Structures are given as C-alpha cells and as structure tokens.
Amino acid sequence: MGDAKDILGLPKLGERGSTEKRKTPKDAIKKPDGIHREVYALTGGLPPIMPTLDPVSIKKRTLPSKKISWQWLPFSTSARTDNLQLYHWVRIIDDSQPSGDYAFAKYNKVVDSIRYTDEEYNQLLVDSSWSREETDRLFDMCEQFDLRFIVIADRFTPPRTVEELKHRYYSAAKAILQARAGPNDDLSDHSFFKDSYNVNHEVERKKALNIILSQSRQQDREDAEVIAEARRITEARLKAKGLEESQVSTRAALHVDTTPARLPSPAATGDISFLSVPVTVASTTSVQVTPVPTPASAPSSTPVQTSAPIPASTTPVSAPPPVGPRPPRVYLRGAWLAQQIHSVVSPAGVRTSKRVDQMLEEYGVRSKPKVPTAAVCAEHLELRRELLNLIQLQKQVQYKENELAILRENPYAEIPATPNTPKRPHRGLENERVSTRATAVGAEFEGFPSSGERVGKREHKRKVPKRP
Amino acid sequence: MSQAVVGKKYGIEQTEVSAIQRMQRVKIARLVDDNDKKPMVGRVKGVEVTIPIVYGSISFWLGKKAAESTHKWTTYVRSATNEDLSVLVKKVVFQLHPSFEKPTRTIEAAPFELSESGWGEFEIGITIYFHPDVGEKPLELFHHLKLYADDESIPQTTKKPVVVESYDEIVLSEPMEASFGRLRNHPVARVTGNPSSPLVLPAGESSLDRKGRDTKDHALVQWFMKHSEAEDLNLLTTARQQVWAAAAKLKKELGSLENEVLRIKATTH
Numbered sequence: 001m002g003d004a005k006d007i008l009g010l011p012k013l014g015e016r017g018s019t020e021k022r023k024t025p026k027d028a029i030k031k032p033d034g035i036h037r038e039v040y041a042l043t044g045g046l047p048p049i050m051p052t053l054d055p056v057s058i059k060k061r062t063l064p065s066k067k068i069s070w071q072w073l074p075f076s077t078s079a080r081t082d083n084l085q086l087y088h089w090v091r092i093i094d095d096s097q098p099s100g101d102y103a104f105a106k107y108n109k110v111v112d113s114i115r116y117t118d119e120e121y122n123q124l125l126v127d128s129s130w131s132r133e134e135t136d137r138l139f140d141m142c143e144q145f146d147l148r149f150i151v152i153a154d155r156f157t158p159p160r161t162v163e164e165l166k167h168r169y170y171s172a173a174k175a176i177l178q179a180r181a182g183p184n185d186d187l188s189d190h191s192f193f194k195d196s197y198n199v200n201h202e203v204e205r206k207k208a209l210n211i212i213l214s215q216s217r218q219q220d221r222e223d224a225e226v227i228a229e230a231r232r233i234t235e236a237r238l239k240a241k242g243l244e245e246s247q248v249s250t251r252a253a254l255h256v257d258t259t260p261a262r263l264p265s266p267a268a269t270g271d272i273s274f275l276s277v278p279v280t281v282a283s284t285t286s287v288q289v290t291p292v293p294t295p296a297s298a299p300s301s302t303p304v305q306t307s308a309p310i311p312a313s314t315t316p317v318s319a320p321p322p323v324g325p326r327p328p329r330v331y332l333r334g335a336w337l338a339q340q341i342h343s344v345v346s347p348a349g350v351r352t353s354k355r356v357d358q359m360l361e362e363y364g365v366r367s368k369p370k371v372p373t374a375a376v377c378a379e380h381l382e383l384r385r386e387l388l389n390l391i392q393l394q395k396q397v398q399y400k401e402n403e404l405a406i407l408r409e410n411p412y413a414e415i416p417a418t419p420n421t422p423k424r425p426h427r428g429l430e431n432e433r434v435s436t437r438a439t440a441v442g443a444e445f446e447g448f449p450s451s452g453e454r455v456g457k458r459e460h461k462r463k464v465p466k467r468p
Numbered sequence: 469m470s471q472a473v474v475g476k477k478y479g480i481e482q483t484e485v486s487a488i489q490r491m492q493r494v495k496i497a498r499l500v501d502d503n504d505k506k507p508m509v510g511r512v513k514g515v516e517v518t519i520p521i522v523y524g525s526i527s528f529w530l531g532k533k534a535a536e537s538t539h540k541w542t543t544y545v546r547s548a549t550n551e552d553l554s555v556l557v558k559k560v561v562f563q564l565h566p567s568f569e570k571p572t573r574t575i576e577a578a579p580f581e582l583s584e585s586g587w588g589e590f591e592i593g594i595t596i597y598f599h600p601d602v603g604e605k606p607l608e609l610f611h612h613l614k615l616y617a618d619d620e621s622i623p624q625t626t627k628k629p630v631v632v633e634s635y636d637e638i639v640l641s642e643p644m645e646a647s648f649g650r651l652r653n654h655p656v657a658r659v660t661g662n663p664s665s666p667l668v669l670p671a672g673e674s675s676l677d678r679k680g681r682d683t684k685d686h687a688l689v690q691w692f693m694k695h696s697e698a699e700d701l702n703l704l705t706t707a708r709q710q711v712w713a714a715a716a717k718l719k720k721e722l723g724s725l726e727n728e729v730l731r732i733k734a735t736t737h
Contacts, residue, residue: 363707411736
C-alpha cells in the first residue's frame with residue numbers, strides 16, 4: 001500500500017513536486033531583497049548585465065550631510081532708500097544664513113543725475129526762456145523719472161515739448177560738466193559730448209517721421225517705385241561708365257555725334273538730366289554696331305535697358321545678346337543661329353515653337369543644322385518662319401471652320417472676334433470702329449488675305465448693334 | 469583726337485588702299501608689328517569674314533594590354549579646309565577635366581591640338597583667342613570627348629578611332645582694318661560683302677603656308693571628316709518647298725471658307 005501509494009502518489013507528487021520544483025527554483029532564484037518579486041521580474045527575471053544600483057541600497061537614501069531648513073526672515077537691500085522692512089523665505093543651511101546684499105540689488109541701475117548749485121546756475125545756466133523754478137523742477141523730475149522725458153513732458157506744469165525739455169537739460173548738464181571738469185579730465189568720452197543733442201535736427205526728424213507715418217498706402221507705393229527707379233538708373237549709369245571705360249581702353253571709340261535715340265522712360269524725379277551724358281555714350285556705342293543686316297528699329301525699341309545695347313558691341317562671344325537680331329562682332333554661326341531662332345519663334349509662345357520643332361522633324365530636318373554655313377543658316381531660319389506661318393494659317397482655317405459650323409446651325413449667332421494671330425499688334429483695333437480698313441497689319445505674311453478678313457469682321461461688328 | 473579718328477574712318481578709302489599695298493609689299497604672313505603703327509580704329513563696314521572651322525576629337529583604343537588609360541585621344545580645332553588658322557588665332561586653350569594634371573592646356577601655335585591619354589569621357593572647354601589686331605574677345609565652345617563608339621556590337625579595335633567633329637564658322641562682321649587686310653587674301657577665310665573701299669586685287673599675294681602650320685598633311689588627316697553643306701541645304705530646300713505648298717493650299721482653303729461665311733451672313737442678315 002505504501003508502495004501503491006508511492007507508485008500512485010509519487011508520480012502525482014512527482015508532478016506536483018516537479019511543479020513545485022519549478023516554483024521553488026524560481027523562488028530560490030529570487031535574489032533581490034530590496035525590491036518586490038514582480039518588479040524584479042520586469043527585468044526578465046534575470047539580473048541586469050550592467051551593474052545598476054544595488055537594490056539594497058535603494059531603500060536607504062544618503063541623508064544630506066547638512067541640515068537644511070527654511071526661515072521667514074527680514075532682509076535689507078541696498079536698492080531701497082526708505083528703510084522699508086521686508087520679509088522673505090530664506091534657505092538656512094547648517095544654521096547659517098546666507099550673507100551678502102540682496103541678490104537683486106545689482107539690477108537697480110540709476111542714472112547719475114546732475115545737480116547744480118546756485119552759483120553754477122547764476123553763472124552758466126541763466127536762460128531767457130527758462131525760469132529758475134522751471135529749471136529746478138525739470139532737474140528734479142529728471143532725477144525722479146530717470147531721464148524719461150516723455151513722462152516728464154507729460155507732467156511738466158507749463159507744458160513744454162519733449163525737445164525743449166531735452167534741449168534745456170542737456171545743454172545745462174553739458175555746461176555744468178564742462179565747468180566742473182578740471183584741465184585733465186577728458187570729457188570727449190562722455191556720452192553727452194559724444195552724441196550731443198541737436199534740437200533742430202530732432203525737431204525736423206520727428207516731423208519727417210510723422211509725415212511718413214501719416215502717409216497713405218498709395219503714397220508709400222509711389223515712393224517705393226520712385227526709389228527703385230532711381231536705383232536702377234544709377235546702376236545703369238555706373239554700368240555705362242564702366243563699359244565705356246573698358247571700351248576706350250580696347251579701341252578708340254568713335255564718338256559719332258548722335259542725339260540720344262531714347263531716354264529712360266521714368267522721369268519721376270527731375271534729376272535724370274545727369275544721366276543724359278552716359279545715355280548718349282550708350283547710344284553712340286550702339287550706333288557703331290551697324291552690321292551688314294541693318295538693325296530693324298532695335299535702338300529705338302529698347303526702352304529702359306541702357307545696358308543692353310552696350311553688350312551688343314562689347315560681348316562678341318559665341319552667345320550674342322538677346323537684343324533683337326543684331327549680330328555681334330565675332331560669333332560662331334551655329335550659336336548665332338540659335339539666338340536668331342529664339343528671337344523669331346519665341347514671341348509665338350512655347351507651344352508653337354514646340355510645334356515648329358515637331359514639324360521640322362517630320363520633314364527630316366535637324367533642329368540645328370550640321371553644317372552651319374551662311375546659306376544653310378539662312379535657309380533654316382526661313383524655313384522656321386514659314387513653318388510658323390503655316391501653323392498660324394492652320395489655326396485660322398480651324399477658326400473659320402468653327403465659325404462656319406456655328407453659322408450653319410444658327411445663322412443669327414454672334415461670332416466673337418477670333419483671337420488675332422500673335423504677330424498682329426493691334427488686337428484692340430477689332431473692337432474699335434474708328435480704325436481704317438487700310439491698316440495693313442501683319443505684313444509679314446505675304447499674300448495673306450488680311451484685308452479681306454478684316455473687312456468681314458468689321459462688317460459683322462457693324463451689323464450687330466443695328467439689330468433692335 | 470576724336471576728330472582725327474573720325475576723319476580717318478570716313479577717309480578710309482585712301483588710307484586703306486595704301487595700307488593694303490604696304491602690307492602686300494611686306495610679304496609676311498603675320499603683320500602684327502606693322503599693324504602696331506596703324507591705329508586700331510578703323511573697321512571695314514559692310515564686310516563679313518567667315519572662317520569655317522572644325523573642332524572635335526579623335527580617340528584610339530590602346531588595346532587589351534592597356535593599363536589604366538585605355539585610350540589615346542587628340543582634340544583639336546582646325547580649319548575646315550585644312551588651312552592655317554594661325555593668321556587669325558593666336559592661341560587655343562583647352563580646359564580638361566580637373567582630374568588631369570594641369571587641366572588648362574594652352575596651345576600657342578598651329579596645329580591647335582592636344583593629345584592625351586585617359587579612360588573617361590568628359591566635356592572639353594575650348595577657348596579661341598584671336599590676335600590683338602583682330603581686337604575681339606575670345607570665343608568659347610564645348611566638345612564632348614567620345615572614346616567609345618555608339619555601336620556596341622563591334623568590338624573595339626586599335627586600328628579605327630572614334631571620330632567626333634563639329635562644323636562651325638567663325639564670323640567676323642566688320643572686322644578691324646588691320647586683320648582684314650591679312651585675312652582677305654588668305655585661303656582660310658571667305659569674305660562676303662563689299663567694303664566701302666575699292667577692292668584692290670592682290671598681286672598674286674596670298675599668305676605663306678609655313679610647313680606644319682596647316683593641317684593638310686597632318687598625321688590624322690585620313691580620319692578627318694568631310695563637312696559639306698549640300699546635304700543640309702538639299703533637305704532644307706525640299707522642306708521649304710513642301711511647306712510653301714501646304715501654306716498655299718491653306719490660304720486657298722481659308723479664302724473659300726471666308727466666302728462661305730460671307731454668303732451665309734448675306735442671306736440671313
């Protein structure tokens with residue numbers, strides 16, 4: 001029976017025992033005696049690799065060696081002059097109180113005020129507009145208010161302006177200081193003398209500030225524009241001077257006497273007269289550039305860019321300037337062609353220029369000719385122009401077809417004026433009935449039925465208002 | 469001073485003729501010293517001098533046994549007709565990749581070329597400086613150095629180089645008097661336009677080709693490409709004709725459409 005029990009029980013016991021065994025080793029492992037088991041289990045039930053605070057020591061804290069307590073004590077400060085007794089909490093360490101002045105007394109900055117004796121007054125400070133009492137009062141208030149003149153002005157009995165008060169005070173102080181100063185003292189470092197108070201200047205300055213403050217937004221904008229314009233003009237003028245000098249050094253400039261083709265447009269200030277000299281220089285240098293293809297109206301059409309024509313004559317690098325189709329002195333034909341293309345095609349817009357490139361591809365022509373001789377370049381440019389023309393024609397045909405379609409549906413429909421081709425400058429003309437039929441615009445397109453189309457459009461416009 | 473200068477400019481006929489005659493008598497290709505005596509003022513109006521040039525590179529593969537630098541290449545600027553460029557060009561500066569030692573290489577005499585060995589392709593900056601009597605600023609070009617052929621199927625061979633050349637033309641519009649005289653009779657340049665002075669025909673005087681100055685007998689002349697404007701010109705003219713035809717057609721169409729529009733409006737309004 002004991003055996004049976006044993007046999008029966010032991011395995012059971014054995015199981016339990018094993019679990020117990022499992023438990024007990026766990027409990028046996030329990031090392032920390034300072035912290036709870038569960039807390040220790042947070043670390044994974046294992047001791048940490050790094051040495052940490054010895055859990056035993058956690059319970060005990062190092063008691064501070066010194067004895068600290070707080071006391072409500074009176075204190076005095078050097079900043080106060082009135083013997084007012086104030087109290088505050090003081091941290092007492094080991095029964096000794098902290099010494100020294102009140103910690104914040106050092107922040108009490110004082111203006112050293114100047115006082116005069118009667119003699120000094122009678123000698124130096126007698127002034128027609130200031131009576132003795134007023135001066136006294138002024139100086140008292142200066143001391144009281146630490147030279148805060150705005151406050152003083154506010155409280156001064158016969159009301160005086162801040163400038164007057166300042167002027168009186170500073171001039172008096174300066175006189176006194178100078179009188180007191182011995183022959184060895186150097187007063188030039190004193191702020192009163194370094195930045196001496198100038199009453200008139202101050203009055204003017206404040207007036208000007210007031211004006212600016214009270215200016216409307218419109219005025220502000222105008223002023224900003226004028227200033228920007230003036231700056232631009234001076235810069236251009238400097239550039240013109242600089243380039244003029246470099247030109248004179250490389251080759252003797254031929255000062256052909258031409259009247260300035262254009263003056264910079266803004267004449268906001270009347271002081272542009274000084275610019276006429278560099279402008280004439282600029283225009284003479286631009287006149288020098290009269291190459292085989294005579295320039296269109298390039299000199300007169302460039303508005304404010306006085307600097308632009310100058311690069312035309314002095315920067316003959318492979319990238320000629322983008323001022324109209326005027327070739328520089330020395331250039332590579334390939335690069336020059338690219339510039340010309342750009343000036344021809346770009347006014348039409350990015351999309352059109354891309355279309356032109358596409359069409360060139362269709363015809364098997366390269367965007368940049370492989371052998372850019374004069375003939376090839378000329379042909380290439382002409383081809384591009386003609387392609388542009390073609391595209392615009394296509395657009396017009398499309399518009400016309402649309403118009404026709406609309407009209408067929410609804411013969412009474414009003415067709416809005418189709419947008420003109422970009423080469424035609426007078427867009428507004430279509431809407432004004434004052435223009436003449438003879439205005440031949442867009443003459444670049446040979447044989448283009450411009451007059452016919454215009455007539456049609458204008459008649460249409462005239463008919464519209466007549467209908468009731 | 470300015471008055472005298474102006475006078476000289478407008479009285480160019482006399483002085484230019486005499487100057488040209490003087491130059492022809494001197495028989496020197498480079499007339500720098502002579503020209504120093506003349507003022508650099510006058511420009512010949514109405515004249516354009518064109519110098520066609522070719523610039524590019526030729527690169528040879530050095531074979532399997534080559535070390536780090538696998539290719540030997542030469543970059544150059546030459547006249548398209550293989551004439552002597554040194555009448556116009558004083559020096560050419562090639563700007564190489566910074567990994568080369570002293571990447572700024574200056575070549576001061578014809579033939580204006582530079583040979584190097586390397587393994588990488590990069591962009592070479594080429595600056596052409598003119599003689600002082602040309603009186604112009606230097607021209608800048610760029611050329612991408614090509615070492616490897618496009619066609620990858622053909623294995624590299626040491627016999628055939630990879631040649632990339634670009635054609636362009638240096639145009640001097642209204643050149644300075646001094647250089648004009650030199651250039652107009654030189655085969656390297658082509659003169660267009662009429663100078664305001666009567667043309668004095670050269671008395672059989674062309675520039676002297678000193679040996680080695682031109683590139684006609686250059687070592688690499690067999691690889692030089694031919695650049696002809698014929699192909700481009702033909703393409704362009706055919707294209708222009710087609711475009712013109714298309715434009716004409718469109719114009720007719722536009723005209724008829726417009727008539728149609730007018731007709732409808734006339735009947736209904």
